[in-house]
Amino acid sequence: MSDHVARVVRQWKSEYPEVDASPMYVLARMMRLNMQINKDLSANFAKFGLATGDFDVLATLRRSGEPYALRPTELTRSSMLTSGTMTSRLDKLEKLGLVCRNPNPEDRRALMIHLTDKGRSLVEEAAAAHFEMEAEMLKVLDPQDRKALEGILERWSHRLEENGTM
Amino acid sequence: MSDHVARVVRQWKSEYPEVDASPMYVLARMMRLNMQINKDLSANFAKFGLATGDFDVLATLRRSGEPYALRPTELTRSSMLTSGTMTSRLDKLEKLGLVCRNPNPEDRRALMIHLTDKGRSLVEEAAAAHFEMEAEMLKVLDPQDRKALEGILERWSHRLEENGTM
């Protein structure tokens, strides 16, 4: 059994043995799987007129519960992006009528980004399709592999977040 | 023990129980870890004046062995990108004197992208630092988790590649 990354590691070993490419068994595989997964998921979001990042914003607002409102800073942190990127996402979503920017009564520097009714019903539809598709994708994994993977990734994430690296 | 994704899944469960967000335990965690990893790795490549994608091209050429030459199509496939993206990467690398475009004697539609001596020594230096950094990153994982992760990701990649999905 051999995947792309396994072949690449063998190439490094034979062509430039001075380096140890074995971290690729984890990191390059994660990166490539992720690229493919993102492509597939974004095809699904496109059915709802959304890009992946748009869904991410709407979903963050929706799952935050009533009154479906957060500050741009909270959205920026949750998405691991820069503030400029969030500004332009919000511009787009506002133009589409899916969110609206309101003044923040508690801090005049800040705003409150509210999910509109239209935004709420769209994100609920999109989320249902999205999570179904994700569940489908995970069916190529044996149940015990999925379970193990959840645990390993949780420990990894937890440690990085603890360190403040993430 | 709770990471960002665990909190998000709990939010979905409490705010919109109609969807099952549990695939996020795998997929969202992979995506977030990947984003963080890419940021850290690209900071390292920047020390050599390279972006991650530049390194990817040079490394693919280097590990292909003598005469360190591939066609743009092969580089495009290996990187999971579009041909237009590869064209502009090659423009940049050519301007930096790290690769050169030569005619392909076997197919006049095609080219051969050759690694220059300068490109070769740069990519060798960068690769050494890169794989050391990757090894360092993986130290947060317990050895048995790393081993298990390698196996699970290999099976997953292999199945996707088999299906032609990837």
Next chain:
DNA sequence: GAGGAATTACTTGATATCAAGATACTTGAC
């Protein structure tokens, strides 16, 4: 309170990427 440091959202200019299409060449069916 007063004043400096920190925070918030946004702007700007540069770059990376993609989808779609253009052009030149090769392959294969007949």
Next chain:
DNA sequence: GTCAAGTATCTTGATATCAAGTAATTCCTC
């Protein structure tokens, strides 16, 4: 041999992202 279909690279126009910097506001220390 001819020509249609396929392939290889590049071009174009649009979008997403980032880093760095700005202006308004709040927080903190004294």
